[in-house]
Amino acid sequence: MDTQTPFLIVDDDELFRQVMTRAMKRRGFEVLAAADHEEAMMLARATPPVYATLDLKLEHSSGLQLLPELLAVSPKCKVIILTGYSSITTAVEAMKLGAYNYLCKPVDADDVLGALDRPAQGDPDAEIAENPPSINRLTWEHIQKVLQENDGNISATARSLGMHRRTLQRKLQKRPVRR
Incomplete structure (x- = not known):
């Protein structure tokens, strides 16, 4: 994975955003950090990101609403949707809208980079849950x-x-x- 490339982090949780920003800077990325939809698009237009993490649930928007706009500005951007409110529906919608991956919080920088390194085709050997959902x-x-x-x-x-x-x-x- 190339470093010194723009990495956009969009999350309305200030502490999470700061921690992720520091971690990605330590790994050599040029980090663009935004708290909301508008700030994210302003940063992306100025410096189109190569990688991005979008929080699913933003204060006045959602990562699903932001995703198509971001990809219109930076079509080759690998975007990961992060959420503490995971559901099959939002995961499927994120992938349909062009997300590269979808991760459930809590995550750290290594989880994000690992998800970016994995091929986008999927894993046919992924674990299948033994117990059906409640x-x-x-x-x-x-x-x-x-x-x-x-x-x-x-x-x-x-x-x-x-x-x-x-x-x-x-x-x-x-x-x-x-x-």
Whole structure:
């Protein structure tokens, strides 16, 4: 992997962004760090990145919304979506939108660089889980899918799911259930 190449880090968690920035600078990258969608695009237009990590859940946007715009500015950029709120739906959407990989937080610089080094074709020897996902996990994933279909609109998603908006908001505030 080349160093002294632009590496864009987009995350609204200031501490995570600072730690990742320092780690990538120590590895020789020219780091561009942004807290939000607008700042990320301003940096990317000025210096198109070769590599990028995008947080899935930004304060006023999402990594999925930012991804196509970033790839329009830097089409060969290898982008990894990072999230603490992983779901099959968002992983599939990220890959459809052009992400190179999708990682669940917590991650460190070595995890990110390892994901960038792996071939994009996939691993036919990937581990297959022995236990199927729990009902709670399937419910979480279904809510995420419907939320994505409704472009993040909580009220429309609640109507689609036949539940009260406040109930849906409470469910979304909880961490994703374990498999």
